[in-house]
Structure formats: structure tokens, C-alpha cells
Amino acid sequence: MNWRKLGIFLLMLVFAATMVVGCGDSQDNDAQAPDQSQQEEFKVGFIYIGAPGDAGWTFAHDQGRKYLEEQIPGIKTITLENVPEGADAERSIEQLVQEGCQVVIANSFGYGDPMLEVAKRYPDVSFLHCSGLSTADNVSTFFGRIYQARYLSGMIAGAMTETNKIGYAAAYAIPEVIRGINAFTLGVQAVNPDATVQVVWSNTWVDPTLEKQAAESLIAAGCDVLAQHADTPAVQQAAQDAGILSVGYNSDMRKFAPDANLTSPVWNWGPYYVRAISGIMDGTWESEAYWGGMVDGIVDLAPIADKVPTEVKDQVAAKKQEIIQGEWDVFMGPVKAQDGTVKVPEGQVMTDDEMLSMDWFVYGVEGTIE
């Protein structure tokens, strides 16, 4: 093709493409401003840190979104997924409001500042921030006491380990994750005082490759049960491949590791969404910092694998009842710190604030907080 032919070809292409775009434009005219016509319906927007396909954290939230749509007819939901926690978050939240959402729900801690910014501009819109820190008149935070389910899963892991080395692939050294590791370890120690929990930090919420690497380093260290605080099932798959056992997180991860998976502490956001949105719709909602437990159904334990002995299952079921009845909770004394000193004396219980800012490991954890 010579020079001139190429030029002609390109020009033709420009014309052809212009026509295509031109046709598109003319179609748009009748469909202009589609958002305005839908103002009657109640719109809820979701900001996701990952994608529902992660089969974990965001998947669980998306299940909650679907539940919300089923339970309250006429609700319309829109989502933005893979929203980074930095500069893009504020624009994304703003976009959902501008598209007519009366409620915006965001599912990661890092959305706090931008959400408060947008909330200031739209006092009539309600904002729900999962795992958030600060509330405002129209900004609520919500989270669940997943540590309760983690304790129960720790009991199962402690009963099932043979090497007495349990691995824990953890995301970031923040209170939420540390609390989960501690609760899990207390559960392990309750049934098996000889077992320890080794912690490896992946420093990411969503990265299957790094999560898998963390799992493999734990396997190499001799762990025969792996637990995780990460968004995807990568750790489960690594355990399955290595022929060892595992405890999932976020959603029932059985299908990703049918032989390895023992159970998973799971989130159940749907009922909370329904309660919050109904309250907002009928005007009875007031800003709150919600931290629900097993008794509210926001956290639970996925079905336990058949290979777990019945005595263990019964033990777990009994403990679960104690938690639900409010007779007992995980961080009730005596709780020892990593070095063996008593952190919570017998007869005392940690307050919510103490749990929410937890920055120390319990006895039985091997590893350091960065």
C-alpha cells in the first residue's frame, strides 16, 4: 500500500466512522436525560471496592443488594465497582447522587473522607458507610461482629489441625483484621492449647496473586489449616491444591475448595440494607454507628464440612448459642496478650471502643503487627 492509498483509506475510515457516530447521536435525542423520567422510583447506589466476581467481600455485598431489590419492590439499584480509595472515590459518590440516588452505600473504609465531603453538599441524601469511622447527620456507619463467627471457625480449625500450625493470610494490620486474627486464635486455643496461628500480611484487600503467595508461604512453613482475611478465594484454592484444610471468609467458599474448605465466617448484609432503606424511605431513619452481631444475623458461620467430627460441631453449636443468647462473648476475660501477660482480667469484657481500636495480638499468635 503506498502513501497516497493509505491516506485515502484513512479518510474513508473517518467518514465511515463519523456516519456511525452520527447515527448514534440521532438515536440519542429521543432518549435524552433518561434519569429525569425515573425520578419517581427510589434509587440506591453502591460503591464497591472490588467486583461482585471476587466471590468474597464485594460478592457478599452484592448479594445484599439483590436481597434489597427483592424485598422492597420498586427499588432500583446502580453500582460502581472497582472504585479506588484515593482521588476517584469522591467523583464516583457524586455521580451516584447526580444520577438520582437517594441513598449511597460504600463498602470500604477508605471511602470515609470523600463520602463525608459529598454528604455535606447533599443533606437530603443518606449515606451508609460500611466499616467507617465517622458519622454525620446524613452519614451512618455499619459493620458486623464477624469476630464472633471467626472464633467459631477457629474452634473448628484448632480441632482439625494435626501439625498444630495454623496459617492466617491477612490483608492489612488494621484493628478489624487484628480483631479477627485474635478471635480466631482464641477459638483455636479454646479447643487445642498446643496450636499456634502464624500470620502473614499480604498488604492488599483484593489481589489473588499476592493472596496465593501468602498462602503458599504458610504452607511451606508447615501449616495444615489456612484461614484468611482477604477478599478472594485464592487462599482456599492454594489449600485445595496442597491437599490441606482451610477456613474461608466473606461468603461460603466451599465450591472453590470442596475438599479443603471446613467452613467460612460469612457476611449477610441484606437484612441490614432492608432495615436501613425502609427506615430512610418512611422517614424514621436516624444516623447511627451500627455494629451488629450474630444475634442480628449480619454475621454467621457457613455450613460446616462433613469431615468435621460431630462432637466438634456440637461444641461449636453450643458456643454459638451462648453468643446469640448474649451469655458470653469472645473478648471476655481472661484474655492473654501475645507475651502471656493478662490483657483482660477474669470477669471483665472489652468495650466496643477497645475492640474497634485493637492493636495487639493475643497469646498463640505468631507474627508481628507491622
Added chain:
Amino acid sequence: MRLRLVRRNNDSWLIKVAVPIASILLAILVGWIFLALSGYEAAETYRRMFYGAFGSAYNISETIVKAIPLALAGLAVSVAFRMKLWNIGAEGQLYMGAFAAGGVVMMLGDWPSILLLPLMMVAGFIAGALWGFIPGVLRALWNVNETITSLLLNYVAIAWVGFWVFGPWKDPNAMGFPLAPRFPEAAYLPVIPGSRVHIGILVAILVAIVLYIVLKYTRWGYEVRVTGESQEAARYAGMDVAKNIILVMLISGGIAGITGMIEVSGITHRLQQDISAGYGYTGIIVAWLARLNPFAILLVAFLFGALLVGGFGVQTYGIPYAIVLMLQGAVLFFLLAGEIMMKNRVIISRED
């Protein structure tokens, strides 16, 4: 049959304009077919993409907000690329700049804006420059490949910022979360009221003007260009190549450092993780698409910002993020392919 690329010398204006436009239209066409086959309304998808980037004053302002760090990062790497120094480390230099600016606020947070902001900017420049200096000096004195050293230093810089926000600078009121304390308002960059467009836009334009003048009209700029064409020739002409390599990496890193300062001071208002959405890397593409011309970098950064901002928002129309990436990727793919076609002639020979 063989395909060969032969560099062409004549660059007509028609081609320079027609090829990028044709590339974008071709990308839209491919995306259009893809969307139609996947059962999505292509026309509405592209309309929303356009609307998301340019459809309202707010949307345009957000496109500009996105364009500012892209432009500065693009300008940063373009200086090094002029000399055929492959500074892949703008991301890390950006983080070091953000770190230094954050450090100034931690220490002198009660100073007035008029002193604090310039100081933050100077600190950001110096920290970024130092981070560029390391690969620069390694390359100048021992001929260590700067592509690899600058790239690897990115991870060090990101981990370094992580260390400070997880450790010594962690906000005691953040209940253990990895955030440095929020800046006092004196450390915020001034913004156009009602938007997030901050004074960084003027910084980007100023940097572009200065770079243009320095590279085109000064003796040193001439040396940089000659060294970029041929280091041997530069040496033969008596230029101090080693000194220029170090200088160029200092400036390149320094501008990237300013980018980081501007992002923490103008947008996040605190030192934290995830300051950059990969600006240091995207800046490389911006610089190349603009053919290293400072003013073209400003324009390309704006269009690139539009592509990112407009594309991202299409999700609310039910388009999954994976398809958004595919549509954005198609635009880049065709633009870069067009770039090759523009610079080279394709020769098909049938001999073997």
C-alpha cells in the same frame, strides 16, 4: 510474504491529525461491535461516556482534576525520555514527593498557607528529585540500567509511605486505621469554588511552558536533545553526558515529586496509601502519545482524563467494569498502533 516497517521521514499535518482521529473512531467502531454483540446499547454507552467526561460543568471539572496529575507525570517522564533515559519511576518519585509534603505538614502544620504551600512544593520537588537521582547516578557513573532501578524504587517508595501511615504518622484518632492526620486547611491547595479543580492546573501549565523554553531555547536543552539522539556525538562534542543524565533525572523526579505534593495537598488532604491511581505509569503513555511535546502533553492528559472519567461512570448503565477497561484499552491500542503507522511505512515483500 514478509512485513517490514520502514521509518518515514515526511510528516504532513494531515496525517498527524487524521491518524489519531481515525484511530479513535476505529476503536469506537470495534467497541461498538463488541457492545452490540454483548447485548448492550452501544450508542447510549458512548453517549454516557461522553457525558460523563464533558456533559456538565461538574463533569468537566472532574476530568480536569484527573488530567492534572496525568499531565504533570507525563511532563516529568518526558524530560527523561527526551534524553532516551527510561524513567519508569515517576510513580515512586510521586509517592516520595507526597511523603515529603506530608512531612512538612506534620512538622510545620500551624504555619500560614503562604509559607506552608511553597515549602511543601519545594520539599516534594526535592524528595522526588532525590528518588530520581538514585537511578540517575547509577546510570551515569556505572551504566546501571535505569529502567529497572527506577521501576524497582517505585515499590520501595510505596512501602515507605505505607510504613509512615501504618506507623509513626498514624492518626491517633483514626482508631488504628492507616491514615496520617488530616491536613489543616492551610495545607490545602486553593480550588476553584464549587469544584475540586485546584491550583495544580496552573502548576502543570507553568511546568509545560518552562520545559518548552528550556528544551528549545537554552544551551542545556540543546545538549539534552543531542544526547538523546546520540550519546557518542554528545561526548564527541565535549558535552558532559554523565552530568546531564543526573540533572535530567533530578528534574524528571522533581516534577513527579510535585505531582505527589499536589495530589495530597489538593485532593486527599492527608498522607495515605493509594495516593496515585497509577499516574506515574499512565504518564508514560500520555508522554508518548504527545510525542514528548510539553503542550501536547497537557492536551493528551485532558483527553486521557476524559477517557478514564467518562469510561468509569458508564458502569451505572449496567456495563461491567471489565468491559469499561476493554473499551478504554481499545482506544489506547488503536492510538498506539496508529502512532506506529504514522512513523513507519509498512512494506510487504513477496520474495520469501
